[in-house]
Amino acid sequence: MLINSTDRKPSFDKQDLVEVSIVMPCLNEAETLATCVRKAQSYLSENNVSGEVIVADNGSSDGSQQIARSMNARVVNVPTRGYGSALKEGIAAARGQYIIMGDADDSYDFSRLNPFVQKLRQGYDLVMGNRFRGGIAPGAMPPLHRYLGNPVLTGIGRLLFASPCGDFHCGLRGFRQDSITALDLQTTGMEFASEMVVKATLHKMKIAEVPTTLSPDGRSRPPHLNTWRDGWRHLRFLFMYSPRWLFFYPGIFLILVGLLGTLWLLPSPKVHTLLYSSTAMTIGFQIVVFALFTKVFGISEGLLPPDRRFKRFSRYLNLESGLIFGSILVLLGIGASIYAFGIWGQHSFGSLNPAETMPIVIPAVTSFALGFQVIFSSFFLSILGLKRK
Known part of the structure; x- marks a missing residue:
């Protein structure tokens, strides 16, 4: 397993090639970051996957960077605020042929990534997790999101773009780095998740879906997601691209x-x-x-x-x-x-x-x-x- 804690994308030769980069956007996730990094590293070592863990930090002030470095995860400092900004910089810094991204709030299980890696190895460009197929634990998703927000936005996305994805906003997903980089994703906020699915569909990339679970957020503070503001941004983006x-x-x-x-x-x-x-x-x-x-x-x-x-x-x-x-x-x-x-x-x-x-x-x-x-x-x-x- 190859893990480096430097902030910049290091130089490497062919012998140092990484297969999987696990990228976590981070903004004050000190309560749960260590657990997420530990699970991701355990997956890589237990499954003999050549990989790295990257924490794309968006300006944390709670010591998240120090926690990540102490666990030998690479930290990429992203000064421009936004979920999409953090992920774009993390993806750009990744050395892996495949990238798996997921939130650092311990709602996704980074120790169970085999379904994603297997699909990527089979040649898929984008592998989406589906929380509705895998299981949503009690209290993991607000009823408004579970029964209205996600189904409605996903349904609109499937209608407008004929996308095969049944969970547009699942935060755990894997993709080929070269394929997603070629899409030239632009958004900097939460709609980054929709942009990835929409553009991959429009460019007729190979998309697969695997069941994944969603657990309650492990943090004591409220999530960064704003229901109505971010929901509107997703809806606005879907129509603007159609x-x-x-x-x-x-x-x-x-x-x-x-x-x-x-x-x-x-x-x-x-x-x-x-x-x-x-x-x-x-x-x-x-x-x-x-x-x-x-x-x-x-x-x-x-x-x-x-x-x-x-x-x-x-x-x-x-x-x-x-x-x-x-x-x-x-x-x-x-x-x-x-x-x-x-x-x-x-x-x-x-x-x-x-x-x-x-x-x-x-x-x-x-x-x-x-x-x-x-x-x-x-x-x-x-x-x-x-x-x-």
């Missing part, structure tokens, strides 16, 4: 509802309802455009993986086609407006019956507005698509 569900599907729904409503209402005198249906089309179109903006930006910045279907579709979304289509809509709006103006002239520009003119004016204004949206959205998409270093 332009289809956040923008595209709602936009298409509004466009279809507005279009069908407009076609149904045109022959009728219900002009006020016609105004709402036309507005629905305009709003829906703008939301769909946001989906395109987000997709192009996400892919260009490496936040989202390349999408072959979107790439084929985007061939028709060039500036020239947008200008042509937008100009046609503007001309249609102008033509309908001229026609309505002619009707007004026939009445000597006096009072008009709204039921007669508004079914012409409202579609004309809608076409006019959509045309300009198409034109300027095409320019913006072209700017987003510019090649840059």
Whole structure:
């Protein structure tokens, strides 16, 4: 077993290669850290696994660093606060081919890591623990988290991304270092856990799940997790990484509802309802455009993986086609407006019956507005698509 207590990632030759690095984020975990490190070291020695234990300390003031060093664990000092920040630095410092991460509050059993290591050796990129399959001890998880928070967020994640994971927020998980490093994870807070699962799914990595247990937190102080704040951050992240569900599907729904409503209402005198249906089309179109903006930006910045279907579709979304289509809509709006103006002239520009003119004016204004949206959205998409270093 190779264990080093230096703060920086040391140099090593091929004979010093480590198979498994066990990384624990730490912020004032003096009460439970020694137990976690001891269990992790026991697992490595008892199973003849070449490994190391890394404590990614996030600015502890209770002596956690000294405890870790006294037990020959490597300490990586992480000045930037946040669960994700600590884990990213710990992962970057790890020498292992495989990494197993877990909280240092003694809620996870580091002495039973064989299921994770076996799956990693079989070639999986990410191995998630599932506490609902392995067992949650009484008092280990608040009822709000167990029956609402985790199931809802996991269900949303599975719906948005077709992920195979049944426990998105299990803190005990293993992965290949090169695979996760290639994902270029960005978040610094608790949503780091969701980002890892989402990106691994989007990049079509091999993901497995193994049962794991959850025990009550061994600390006497409250946990760092804030139920509503961190829950919202997870939910916000899931939708931000899914332009289809956040923008595209709602936009298409509004466009279809507005279009069908407009076609149904045109022959009728219900002009006020016609105004709402036309507005629905305009709003829906703008939301769909946001989906395109987000997709192009996400892919260009490496936040989202390349999408072959979107790439084929985007061939028709060039500036020239947008200008042509937008100009046609503007001309249609102008033509309908001229026609309505002619009707007004026939009445000597006096009072008009709204039921007669508004079914012409409202579609004309809608076409006019959509045309300009198409034109300027095409320019913006072209700017987003510019090649840059």
